[in-house]
Amino acid sequence: MLKNWAVVPTCLPIIKRRCHGCASQRLRASGKFRVNANHKLIDVWLLALCTACGETAKLTVLERVTVRAIRPELLDRLHDNHPGLTGELLQDPAVQRRNRFALDWTNAWRLDTDGSDHLDCDVVEVAVRFAAPIPVRPTRLIADGFGLSRAEVDRLITEGMVVSAVRLSGRISGDFAFTLKR
Numbered sequence: 701m702l703k704n705w706a707v708v709p710t711c712l713p714i715i716k717r718r719c720h721g722c723a724s725q726r727l728r729a730s731g732k733f734r735v736n737a738n739h740k741l742i743d744v745w746l747l748a749l750c751t752a753c754g755e756t757a758k759l760t761v762l763e764r765v766t767v768r769a770i771r772p773e774l775l776d777r778l779h780d781n782h783p784g785l786t787g788e789l790l791q792d793p794a795v796q797r798r799n800r801f802a803l804d805w806t807n808a809w810r811l812d813t814d815g816s817d818h819l820d821c822d823v824v825e826v827a828v829r830f831a832a833p834i835p836v837r838p839t840r841l842i843a844d845g846f847g848l849s850r851a852e853v854d855r856l857i858t859e860g861m862v863v864s865a866v867r868l869s870g871r872i873s874g875d876f877a878f879t880l881k882r
Contacts, residue, residue, distance in 0.1 A: 701821045705845055706812040708831045712787055713808045715748055717801035721755030726804070731786045733778045734758065742767050744778055746789055759799045761789055791833060805834045811844050824880045835871040838864070842878065856880070 715727040727748040734745045742765055745758035761778075762770070777785045789795050790803060809832075828841060842862065843853045856862045864878035 701824055703814060703824060703826045705826055705828045705841070706831060707809055707828065707834055707836060707841065708812055709787070709805075709809050709834060711808050712790065713834075714751070714804040714806070715759075715790070715801050716804050717748075717757070717799070719750040719753060719755055720757065721750060722753040724750050724752035726751040727757055727801075729786050729790060730756075731783055732781045733761070733785075735775075735778055737767070740766055740768075742770065746786065746795075759795065759801070761795060787832070805836075809834050809836070811841055813845050822882050824882075825877065826880070827875070827877045829875050830873060833873040835873045837870070838866070838868045838872055838876065838878070842868075842880075846880070 712729050712731075715729060716725055717727055718725055719727065728751055730747045730749050732747045734747060736743045736745075742762060743760075744762040744765075746761055748757045748759055749755070750757065767775075774785075796802065826845070828838075839850050839853045839857070842848070843850045846853075848856075853862065857868055861881050862868065862878055863881075864876060866872060866876040866878075868878070
């Protein structure tokens with residue numbers, strides 16, 4: 701029996717970067733952009749707020765770029781503070797590297813299954829699809845999806861009852877499939 705699961709973001713993740721105003725390490729994206737033009741050059745920042753003191757931090761998206769080099773639809777989305785663009789830019793590795801931050805996805809995603817625990821079948825094949833690159837432990841997904849404890853999932857893996865082409869230890873953020881044998 702083949703089942704499809706999806707890991708879906710529920711909100712924007714927390715930005716892990718030091719606040720300039722206090723010692724907090726957590727920022728929340730405001731969803732607003734600051735676009736500044738200086739003659740033919742443009743700078744764009746994503747604004748983030750400290751979760752502790754409320755200080756505004758600017759995360760550089762574009763720096764000293766000619767206006768003609770930016771696609772018009774992207775510029776419109778920046779001017780309109782498009783909510784989907786905030787999520788896209790937060791997940792962009794170049795933006796993360798330039799601004800030296802990481803994302804904390806704790807409590808910012810959910811696992812969508814088709815509603816049943818599927819433990820009544822002898823063999824269950826599950827394809828897990830990620831709507832965004834959210835780093836999650838596969839053992840946690842299996843435990844949440846089947847209503848098992850993580851220790852029980854670890855036992856099933858060591859006994860060969862859960863098999864996959866990908867490594868099930870550590871974190872994964874891309875699509876994968878596994879088979880549960882009962």
